[in-house]
Amino acid sequence: MGELAAGIAHEMNQPLSAISNYAQASKRLLQSASQENELKVVAALDKICNQAIRASEVINRLRTFVKKRVTQRELVDLNELIRETVNLAKVDTRILNHEIILELCHHNKPQLIADPVQIQQVLLNLIRNGIDAMEHIKGAPLHIHSQWLSDVMIEVSVIDYGHGIDVETGSSIFNPFFTTKETGMGMGLAVSQTIIHAHGGRIYFGPGRPSGCIFSFSLPAISDSQKDIEK
Template sequence: MAEMDVDALHQHFRSIMASVPDAMVVINETGAITAFSNTSSTLFGYSEDEVLGQNVSLLMAGKDRANHDTYISRYLQTGIRKIIGIGRTVTARRKDGTLFPIDLKIGEAKIGEHYLFTAFMRDLTEQRRNETRMKALQAELVHFSRLSSVGTMASALAHELNQPLTVVTNYLEAARDLLDAPDEEAMKMIQEALNEAAKQSVRAGQIVRKLRDYVSRGEVDKRPTELVPLISDAIELVQTEMGEGVCRISISIAEDIPDVLVDPIQIQQVVINIVRNAIEAMKDTDDCGIKLSASVVGEDMVMISIEDNGPGIDRDVADQLFKPQASTKSTGMGLGLSICKTIVEAHGGTIEAVSAAGGGTRFVFTLERAEGTHDRD
């Protein structure tokens, strides 16, 4: 009976080693590998036969590879846990020599006078890659946001400054004409001064107009882009900035939605601005919620909808919402939604804010469908 129990236990252990989802390695107190799961073979590139009896430092890198046996002996002598039952991120080494990060957790079992240590390992390569990608994307978006804010401010300044500069120019030119009088020497000096003033005023107006034209026209690097990853990344960035639990955000976009022809960074900025504004507007709402959806409009456009369940907006406010200095926030400069309008229109689309059916606010904007893309099967 005892032999059958032992056989059954062995079979059970073998089934665990064959099916455990994380890489699992068992070592003894000398650091020798006594069991190596199938997922460990996949992760490290070694077969079980290649590693059984080998020192586990074979799978390690750096100082851990050189000092692992010292770690074990120190623990056996002192009983002080540095990693057992705690876990940490370390660098591992595959059979081909490549290094990669893993999440390592270790458990222990004492059998008689001897110890067994079981390591559970999860590959963090993809997670680290995604973290690096998100940080780079976030930095790029922050940079673009700053440029957009400066550009929109410049556009507003151009609008405000062109009119007074035109008036100054007209007055100076009139003064130059009127002062062309008998006192030849004085009039000559005044005329030269007024000529220079007029030239500089005209020049200033030209500079401002060029700046405004540049900002209004924009530079858009459009390319076919999948909508779901674009929006998902934007929402992840908002949640990273403002906190994941601040507001319930749901994305409902069919997988067969066609690609759009956009500059991804700029359209993500539109989504981020609208969602961030919605969250800030709902700071006093008990159950903050935002829904994002998309649908095909006509033959060549895709419409994105961002709807919140906040207090909503008046029709008069909605009409003014996208002007550069409009803001419903006491501390706002009103640049965010103006940026959104500039970006969407530069992409050939339109944007508007309307009252949602159940209260709240719904922003909708359109984007061009990429040529040659059809609804995915």
């Protein structure tokens, strides 16, 4: 949550300090009143308005993410949650251009103590990012894989065959409002990271083979004793 707050503070700070600078300049211009200065004050006031709109847009964009909802942790069947989320993701019809391949831990069913809505939000973000990255690669599949990392930790991976992430982009993707997409908000991964950390897990990514990305998160989980893989 600290990183998210720092990113938001940074984003808000820019328009607010611009507003303060333009207001101070206007005050100085008014003190030495002339017709020329009057025009400059009008231009500065326009800039103040624009920057204030920018600041309120940041707040509005945030509102859509930080909906007030009491977090409710409950026992959640992870495989079921993944299947439900894939169905939900189909609302975005672009997903129909791709085969979604599930490779889930089957017999040793992982159970989470988690807020299912939040975990679903993380998965949806990762699925949408994978589909975005493969937008121009019709037919490329998206894999969703789960595996036990230890007796008490499960890992879920979303594997795409898209354009991948270069080193420079990779260093910023978890920052709030960082996006390379025309219509992106850049909040998907920042919010996902906050959710996963709050559940005691980690979220990370690496290169796919031969192309694309693997985004994974780990979470504490309760298990039976037997393990198998469902293909």
